[in-house]
Amino acid sequence: MASAPAAAPDSGEEGRTGPERVRAVLRSVVPPGPPPGPTRPEFWRSPLRGPWLTAVFGLVLLVGVTVLFVTGLLSYAAYNPDLARTNDQTPDKGWLGFALFSWPTSPYWLYRLTQGVHVVLGVVLVPVLLAKLWSVIPKLFEWPPVRSVSHGVERLSLLLLVGGAGFEFVTGILNVQLHYIFPGSFYVLHFYGAWVFIGAFVVHVATRLPRALRAVRAGPVQPQAGTEEAAGLVPPRPAPPTVSRRGALGLVGLGSLALLVVTAGQSVGGWWRRTALLAPHGRDPGSGPNGFQINKTAASVGIRPSDVGPAWRLTVRAPGRQVVLTRGELLAMEQHEAALPIACVEGWSTPDQLWSGVRLTDLAALVGRGTDTPQALVESVQRGGSFSSVVLRDNQVRDPRSLLAVRVNGAVLSPDHGYPARVIVPGAPGVHNTKWVTRLTFGEPA
Amino acid sequence: MSGTTAFRRRYGASPLHLLLVLASFALAAYAGVRLLEGDTLGVALWFVGAALLHDLVLLPLYSVTDRAAQLLFRGRTGAGEGPPGPSVNYVRVPGFVSGLLLLVWWPLILSRVGHYTAATGLPADGFLERWLLITAALFAASAAVFLVRGWHATGPRRRAERRRRRARRATR
Structure with missing residues (x-):
């Protein structure tokens, strides 16, 4: 306290510094206190x-x-x-x-x-x-x-x-x-x-x-x-x-x-969905096995019937290896089931759906990466959009519940849910469950 | 100690305050540069606009509306004299809830999202109708509470009236 400069209340007019003089002038022009209105x-x-x-x-x-x-x-x-x-x-x-x-x-x-x-x-x-x-x-x-x-x-x-x-x-x-x-x-x-x-x-x-x-x-x-x-x-x-x-x-x-x-x-789904009277996903888009929530419809991301018709092929690649499968060949592989939800970044989700399809590790085995399966690049036939392709981490690819699904709840996938084949991974954000998959590339990109 | 006191007098708070604020500003600048990349003016306007939206737009709007409602519901003879008017809360509570639902869900309620059905496969209509029905239900519930409370409040008077009538009939 002793080191602080002493105030000089008794200094005369001539003793005032520049800013002090300005303040004194302001005081004489502007009345003290806040102006009328919300400042009071x-x-x-x-x-x-x-x-x-x-x-x-x-x-x-x-x-x-x-x-x-x-x-x-x-x-x-x-x-x-x-x-x-x-x-x-x-x-x-x-x-x-x-x-x-x-x-x-x-x-x-x-x-x-x-x-x-x-x-x-x-x-x-x-x-x-x-x-x-x-x-x-x-x-x-x-x-x-x-x-x-x-x-x-x-x-x-x-x-x-x-x-x-x-x-x-x-x-x-x-x-x-x-x-x-x-x-x-x-x-x-x-x-x-x-x-x-x-x-x-x-x-x-x-x-x-x-x-x-x-x-x-x-x-x-x-x-x-x-x-x-x-x-x-x-x-x-x-x-x-x-x-x-x-x-x-x-x-x-x-x-x-x-x-x-x-x-x-x-975000709860089932019977509770109908209580979400004003939420964007408060109703179901349809009934039956494929009647659950859709993030982006096939039409909205430019899927043409020819993209997913008989000419559709699944390409599975790894460095130096490549296998091309028809839908029939994919269905002929060992089919597995997993009950998993779709959960969107927008907060809505579905209860568990029963997916069936081929394990991602089984597809990796086709190109010699069935053990110690590495990360995978999943590409969709959809045109444009931020998530038309995505890379899944090795822990996601190796999970036995991670499928390239072809059926859901006992029925063939509907076009809006990714026919002919889509990825479903436990715990992943909805857009990482790529729909209309056409190519899987295992391993680090070259 | 005296150094800190002098700092406090000049700055207005402890040195810790200054350090904390500077750290937060540096973090905000680090993220802010990235936030403003692209449409710089647009993002800046949205950020400042978001800061002022409630204080300079919403608050004056709902304050004036609330003041009008209070005038409507004030007792006829003013404060202190005569019976007080019915509480403004009968209209304030349902109005607040209904307005809040509209404030959050207006893009869907007012059909501002053109690609909603194309993206989700869900019907875009019905949001306005449901909001209106919820609003109707809220005001109806408030009316019911008003009626029930009024009935209870006038109960003793009604009972006394009935007793008087019965007594008159008995003496006749």
Whole structure:
């Protein structure tokens, strides 16, 4: 304290430095205090706003957003983007790919669970996020706009926090409805957006968590406006209440519940699907063995009847070896069964379907790679699209449940489910179960 | 110690705060460069727009709507005098839930996704109808609660009225 420069309150007019003189002039021209409008604390009348309500919303988001971030990273890893350029939507990821690992095939419902949670939770948290933003709106207009260097830096961080949160929720919610109006590839925007957001999120939690815990412990009693505990949230001139603070919490909870009810069924399937009244995959496309959910129909990715007619062939390759099979020859091979779901990055999924077809390891054996089977490049006859070909990792190819399926639930595959043959791999994201397969290449690309 | 205090006075928070914020900014810049590659202006507009969407668009909209609803439901003689008006929450609660469903699922409800059926093989119609029916059910449920509560609230008065009538008949 002794080393700090002494203040000079008694220095005369001539003793003032440049900035001080400017400030003195400004004071004489601009009246002190905030200008009329939202910058004045009296502008905000709701008697509900206060540290307790904000803290409760904040703590819910702390848990929820953490789960969203972790399940999001898991989904990113599930695509095995480090395996091959074909799999990688974000080749410039650099160090942001540090959390990648070999995506397992067991439990076979892993991606169905993690991605279902990611999307359903994201939708359910919308009212909590909105309520949180509502509860802190006086802070957006606080006066003066910047109090100190740290305050200015923190407000910049809040732009990343709120902008990042909004960006992630909006791109995610639009993508699951196939409404691709955002400016770029969903994978790129949603992945890098998450990393822009998460740093600001950590800073916000680190600086606010102690205060939030104190406020929750103190309970819903409002502190005096303008005090330290009020945190700039408590209105100095509150309007008469029309709902209690617990009632407001209940209202937000009801909103979350309503969204859960009209959404979650598409990730559960079976009878529950019909409860997903507003979700994009809340109905079944048909009945019978092939009546389950379709990601992209044959027509939408340019499959022509001639591509999958009698002239269709399956080429199986390894370095120096190649075998070409007709559909009849494929059916003549030993057929195996596996009950596996389709789980999409968009959060919807199907219950287990009973697939039957040829094991990928058996196909690898045709070209001499039946033991220690390496990774495989799977190519579809579909024209264009990000996932017309994909590389499966060796652990996926070697799993005895990984099939080149020709039948499902006892019937021949329908055109929309990949006739004449499709890949089905336990635990893999839906688009890695390539449909209308025409070529399998085992081993590292030459 | 005194050094830290001087820093705190100049900066406004602890050195740890500054270090943490700088680390987060560096990470945001690392990811942000990649995020902005391609349609830089478009992504920047979407990011800043997402930050302001609630505070400067949604909040004024729903606040004004809510204020209008409160005016509608306020007791006739104002606060403190006479019987209070019916609670605004009877319209606020179903309105909030219905609006929230529309806010999240508007591309499907308003049929903005042209290729929906082509991609999924599912019918694109029915979303608007289902949202309207859910909205109808929400307001109807609120009306039912209103009626039941009103019935209960006026119960003692009705019972007293009945007793009076019976007493009058008995004395005649």
